[in-house]
Amino acid sequence: MSLIRLAGIARVFHLGDSVVHALNGLDVSIEAGEYVAIMGPSGSGKSTLLNLLGLLDRPDAGSYRLEGRDVTTLSPDEQAAVRSLRIGFVFQSFHLVPRLTAAENVALPMMLAGIPAAERAKRVAQALKDFGLDQRADHRPDQLSGGQRQRVAIARATIMQPAVLLADEPTGNLDRATGDDVINLLEALNQRGMTLIVVTHDQKIGGRARRQLMMEDGELKFDSARQAPAAG
C-alpha cells in the first residue's frame, strides 16, 4: 500500500474570465520513507500539488488516498485532524509565531492537539535538544538566525511524528551554507524513516533527492521513478 496515492487529480482556478488548470490529470504514488523533490518553473503547479498533499486545498476532480484512506471526502474538521497527526509542514518563510518563544512555537501543534502541558514540555525539551536548539528555547523568532528559525520550524513540523513531511522551498530564504545544513537535517530525518517531500526550483537541492518529479503546466513531465523522461 502506498503512503500517498493520487489518481486523476485536477485543480482549476478561475481568474476572471480565464480558466487556469493548475493541476491536470495527475497520477502519482509515493511510498513510505521516500525522499521526493517536486520541481518545475513557477506556475507549473508544484505549490498547488503540495497544498493538496497537505490537505490545505481540495482537488476539483480525482482521488487522494493517504495511508489507504480517501482523504478528499473528509469534512474540514476531519482534515484538520489528519493535518495535526499525519502531516508536517516546513515553509520557505518559516512561519513562526513572532510573539511566541522557540519552545512555544515547537509546542504549538501539540497544544492544538490537546496534549497536556507536562507532556508537551517533555517532548519540546527533547526536540530542542535533538535539533541543537536547547540554548535558544526562550528566544523569540526575531532573536534567532535564519538557520535557527528553520530548525525551530522543522522541530515544530516533526513534533507530532507525522507520516509525511512537506517542505515548500525550505532553503529559499537562507544562504547556501545554512540551506545545506537545513537540507542535511531534513535528509537525516528521512534516513530515520520519515517520508520527505520537498518543493524546490533549485536543481542542486532537487538533485539530492532520490526521486524527482518535474512539473510543467499542471502536468507531471518527468518522474525519475518511472525512468521515462517525457519529451520537451
Add this chain to the structure above:
Amino acid sequence: MRTVDVLRFARDAATGYPLRTFLSVLAMAIGVAAVVVLTALGDGARRYVVEQFSALGSNLVIVLPGRSATGGFSPANALTTTPRDLTIDDAFALTRLPSVRRVAPLTAGNSEINANGRLREVVVAGTASTYLDIRSFKMAAGSFLPEGDWNRGLPVAVIGSKIKEEIFGSAPAVGELIRLGDRRLRIVGVLKSVGQGLGMNTDEVVFVPAGVAQSLFNTNTLFRILIEARSRDEIEAVKREVAAALKARHGGEEDTTVITQDAVLATFDKLLRALTAAVAGIAAISLAVAGILVMNVMLVAVTQRTGEIGLLKALGARGTTIRDAFMAEAAMLSLVGALTGYGLGLFGAFVLRQVYPVFPAYPPDWAVIAALVTALSTGLLFGIMPARRAARLDPVQALMKH
C-alpha cells in the same frame, strides 16, 4: 485544544500587541466608568433630595396658603379668588384634631441681628415650642422656645449654630441679649448644626415665638403650618381632617393646600430615578461605541495575523478552535476594560464624594451590573464577526500573506 490553552493563547495574543490592546481596553473602561460615574451622580442627586426631605422630620404634613399646589400666580387668580390667609388661630385649631400629634406654625422673613457688636442679615422663623420635635432638631445649648400662648410670645430667641459661631465665636451665647430688627430678645438656646432643610439653612436661622415674628414683620399670617401625624398610617387621615377643619374655618372655601412629605418625596424620587436611567442610557452609548471599537480591533487583528491563522490551520487547528481563540481574546479585552472602568468609576465617585461630602454619589447596583453585563456582551457580540472571519479563512490564501 484545551480550554486553558485557548485562554493562554488568547492572553498572549492580546499582550503581544500592547498598544492595540491598551486602546480597546481604554475605550471599554471609559464606557463603563462613564456609566458608573453618571449613575452615581444621578442616584446621588436622588438620595440627596430624599435625605433632605427626610431631614424635615417624619410623618410630616404641611399646609400652604392658597389653592394651587404649584403656587403659580396669574392675574385671573388674583381677581377671582382671594385666598384667606393662614393664621395662628388656624394652626392652634388643628391641634385638637384626633390624628394630629403636634402642630407648629411657621412664619418667616429677613431681618438683621445685632449682638456682641456685630451685625448680620438673618432669616427669622417664627414658630412654637413644638417645632423642635417635629423637625427632630437637637439643642447644642440651652432649650428651645418655651411653651405658651402662640399669639403672645416671650421676647426670646434660639439661634442656629453658624450664627452663634459668627457672632459669639466660642463664647457661650445662652443668656445674651440680641437686637433683632427693633426688638430686644434674650437667647435661650443654640441649635446643633443640621444643614439644609425646607429650602433654608437652619444653621443660619434665628427662631423666635410666632407672635414675636408676626409683630416684627407686621403681619398676622403664617407661611406654613407643619403637622406631625400620630403615625405613618394616619398621614392620610390627618390630610383629610386638616383640609376639612380649615375649610370649615374659612367659610366653606378650600383655599389651602395640604401636602405630605411622602407625595413630594415620591415625585422627586420618580423624577430623579428617570433622570438617572436617562443618563445611564446616554452613557451606555459609549459602551456600544466601545464594543464596536473592540470589533474593529479584532478585525484588524484578524488581518494582521492572517499568516498566523493559516499556519494554525496547517498545524491542524480546527475552524472552531480559531474562532474560540479570537472570541476569548475579544472577551478578555472587554472583561479587563469593564473591570478597569468599574474601578475608575468607583474612584471617580469617591473623588466626587470627597469634593462634595453632602452629596452621596454612590453608583446604584443595577447600573453597575448593567454596565458590566453590557460591556461583556457587546464585546462578545462584536467579537463574533471577526472570529468567524478568522475561522473561515482559506489556509492556502492565509499562508501566502506573511
